[in-house]
Amino acid sequence: MSPQVAGQIELLGQVLISGILLGGLYALIGLGMSLIMGVMKIINLAHGELMMVAMYITYGMFTLWKVDPYVSLLVVCPAMFLLGIAIQKFLITPVMNADSVLPQNQVLLTVGIGLVLSNLALLLFTANYRSVPVSYASKTIYWDVKAGGQTISLSFSYPFLVAFGIAVFLGAALFLFLGMTDTGRMIRATAQDKRAASLLGINTKRITYITFGLGAALVGAAGALLDPVYYLYPQIGGPFTSKAFVITVLGGLGNIPGAVLGGLVLGLAESLGSVYVSLGYKDAFGFIIFVLVLIFLPKGLLGKGRA
Amino acid sequence: MTIRRMFVAIAVAAAATFSATPLLAQAKSFTVGVPLPLTGAEAKFGEMEKQAYDMAVEEINAKGGIKGVKLALDIQDSGGKPETATAIVEKFIGTNKYPIVVGEYSSQCSYAVAGVAEKYKVPYLVVTGAADKITQEGWKYVYRLNPPASLYNLGVFGFFENVAKPKTIAILYENTDFGNSTSKAMKEYCDGHGVSVVLSEGYQAGGVDFKPILQKVKSLRPDIVYMVSYLMDASLLMRQSKELDLNAQAFIGGGAGHTLPEFLQNAADASELCMSATLWTPQAKYPGAKEFFDNFKKKFGKEPDYHGVEAYAATYVLADVLKRAKTATPEDLRAALASTDLTTAFGPVKFVSWGKFTNQNKMETLVLQVIKGKYETVWPPEAATAKYVYPVPRWRDRK
Amino acid sequence: MTKSLAAALLSVTALALLPLFVSNTYVLHMLVMVLLWVLLGQSWNLLGGYTGQVSYGHAAFFGVGAYTTAIMVKSGLSPAMAWWGLLLGGILAALVGSVLGWICFRLRGPYFSLSILALSEVLRLIAVNWKDLTNGAEGILYIPAFNSKAAYYWIILALAAVSFLTIRAVMRSKFGFYFLAIREDQDCAESLGINTTKYKLYSLLISAFFTGVAGSFYMNYMGFIDPGIVFSLPDISIMMILCTMLGGAATMEGPAVGAVLYILMSEAFRVFLKSGHLLFFGILIIVIIIFFPQGIVGTLRERWAGRRLRAASPGISKEVA
Secondary structure (H helix, E strand, O other): OOHHHHHHHHHHHHHHHHHHHHHHHHHHHHHHHHHHHHHHOOOOOOHHHHHHHHHHHHHHHHHHHOOOHHHHHHHHHHHHHHHHHHHHHHHHHHHHHOOOOOOOHHHHHHHHHHHHHHHHHHHHHOOOOEOOOOOOOOOEEEEEEEEOOEEEEEEEEHHHHHHHHHHHHHHHHHHHHHHHOHHHHHHHHHHHOHHHHHHOOOOHHHHHHHHHHHHHHHHHHHHHHHOOOOOEOHHHHHHHHHHHHHHHHHHOEOOHHHHHHHHHHHHHHHHHHHHHOOOOOHHHHHHHHHHHHHHHOOOOOOOOOEO | OHHHHHHHHHHHHHHHHHHOOOOOOOOOEEEEEEEEOOOOOOHHHHHHHHHHHHHHHHHHHHOOOEOOEEEEEEEEEOOOOHHHHHHHHHHHHHOOOOOOEEEOOOHHHHHHHHHHHHHHOOOEEEOOOOOHHHHOOOOOOEEEOOOOHHHHOHHHHHHHHHHHOOOEEEEEEEOOHHHHHHHHHHHHHHHHOOOEEEEEEEEOOOOOOOHHHHHHHHHHOOOEEEEEOOHHHHHHHHHHHHHHOOOOOEEEEOOHHHHOHHHHHHHHHHHOOOEEEEOOOOOOOOOOHHHHHHHHHHHHOOOOOHHHHHHHHHHHHHHHHHHHOOOOOHHHHHHHHHOOEEEOOOOEEEEEEEOOEEEEEOOOOEEEEEEOOEEEEEEOHHHOOOOOOOOOOOHHHOO | OOHHHHHHHHHHHHHHHHHHOOOOHHHHHHHHHHHHHHHHHHHHHHHHHHOOOOOOOOHHHHHHHHHHHHHHHHOOOOOOHHHHHHHHHHHHHHHHHHHHHHHHOOOOHHHHHHHHHHHHHHHHHHHHHOHHHHOHHHOEEOOOOOOOHHHHHHHHHHHHHHHHHHHHHHHHOHHHHHHHHHHHOHHHHHHOOOOHHHHHHHHHHHHHHHHHHHHHHHHHHHOEEOHHHHOOHHHHHHHHHHHHHHHOOOOOOHHHHHHHHHHHHHHHHHHHHOOOHHHHHHHHHHHHHHHOOOHHHHHHHHHHHHHHHHHHOOOOOOOOO
């Protein structure tokens, strides 16, 4: 095999690895929104800002008490859960009940919430970029494959692998939770038909609180996992919110395996597109797939979400 | 009925609020307007420049100000948005009636502000905005202290010609005004000097995973990897290059992110032996350079880079202009600015015109390299504080 | 002549005379920005408030309008001639609108909103990457044709007034009824024989046209644009929605109130608080959405209508109104 061919194989391999690992993290970001959109049919445009809050909590715990981000998950997730419930209970529910010309008030409310969260962070932490320099931030696992007389070396980023693993684990846990527990079934019932669920005796108000809390906890986990490999500043949220709803739609609203698949598809689209088509348009690929799926596969890639 | 009243009430309230804006009393101090990004993505640089401006003003006033009158700077936050910057400058010129404007950080904002200043025939001293075209429009009122982006790399070009003599280069740049101008200049140089550009791609800032494109660069095996990035992308690019075991004879940055002290912290050992074009180092042999660095570090607890000294020097240029000008009108200030011939901590300041450039300060640029976790000047030899390391060893071979 | 038309004409006349008394360029600049946002809010309102299609991607039309004029100048046209860009920008924006509409109108509600958002972002990326056409991230700059602020003020005032009258006329015509029907219940409207796709498209075309005109004006006025400014999701698309909804969607005055609130508040905060204005703006949004769910104009109208009803018949209990 010539070095050029080996180089191309190595390139493809590395691109696929990047796409999948990043996709796992994206999936975790999208899971929360899929749940929220599936149950409450509202678009939460403050999703990225919730992740930002979790990232600052993780950063704070690391900087002050040297708590490893993976350990701080145990604190971040419950904290975000409570924050999510608070936002849903005190801000979103009152608006959902009000009658208005357009049902879009809740979405705009989340825009306001996002602005408040990111600007509070700006006030408290300034615009400085922060990072969580854990010792294993750049730790890499190398895998050298010998083929056709050439060596193809692939590298796997350790923190990304851990993030991928945890994302998949949480996705599976969520899936089981929704499928097998009473609360989970109540959530699915509320997602299917709120009025019917309420008639059947489900406290739909409480369910919406729990769902928003869960969604916040999931995106919070994603934030904690993102801290070691990325950096942190108050306006970090925006692009991740966009990615979240792309993933949500790809997977079909409320469809957990779909959201995981959606995350992987987005990660791969970005990786492959940036190398084989154009780096400058990297962010566009996700959007284009998003629109195509919306039009041709309204129930999501797996055909099982709600349209 | 009530809606109409509301309409009129709002209109009247608005007019009243703004008509009542008082003009700043200029008797006790001479005030100059300075737009800066104190919030937003470039807030870090804005903050450093503000601190440098404040420090310079303190020093100047301690020495008697301008013929006994104190200098004051009206620093306003543009958030890094050209629209806000132009609104601020419109206010400076229209309402506050400042006869001269200084500042702004990014190329886009500086460019937008320059357009406004030129329109109103008020002199504007560009301090950091690097895009070439800011001083290529033939404007009469726009003067630039810092070199244009295309000249940022002069030091690097010298290094190429005398030491590296590379055959291939890969260029990665941030898709912004600064990134585009600087990388364009590098590309033009390479095309004209027999260096093959195997890749030249712009990326959207803020990416999480650069590995796909870095792997593509790796597959092309360039001699030099050249990047134009702000702080965080620079850190991620170097860290991920190390993780991918992407090797080259040298990694060279085009300024900005690669010269900040935080780059050393964020990229950790991946920053080692990284080079960058730079406009200034604290070891530069200009009067006041070292003092500025030491005083800034003592006062603010962090090290300034060339953006800080640019702001510092600009204030001194401003003070010099105010001292020499016949009157404090825009025309006389412009004339005084045009005849500036001052040596500052940043370097010599004299505005000349050549080629398509007008009113541009011409300066040498240097090359930095991170050696044992510290920035050292490695080129040109006359300014060097340490010997360059070229080619750099492979990542896996380093300790 | 109805009360609201009289009110509007009075305000326009008063505003038109303003530059004769105010020569402070900064004040005029603020007024120009307010009127620009009135124009933007009204345009969005036609599609969003009246036709019920909430678009999160109107920056696409603003950007197309702005770049039309910008490219005209870049290709050598003088800035004075570039005023034709107002018309051309509006037309091109409407054309882009028809394409985006054709793609996105198959989708309903939030899906429509998100898909048009996605396509607007794609357009922004095209503007960044197609450097030969748009100069990419470097943007396009030229010295505007007129030196006097008053000239720009009158132009934008005229544009805002024209769009107000046009939209008012449209809403009073057959089109207006169809738009409202589509907003209230699209399936019902369809079953009544209204070609909903066609009428949604008409609404979008008018909305996009005026947004494009606004974009073109912006280029002529500011003298500098780049993709991050004119195709901006948070600064243009979302702000258009916020202005209109805070003021009151589906009301004629709502966008104007929202525009005044947005511009004056942002500037007041910026000047007096130096920073943190976005924080208060965010809080304000939350407060207004919770306490004024129909926007300021809408909610106030409802309350006064309720009060009048109760005043007319004292026997009616509070629950009715």
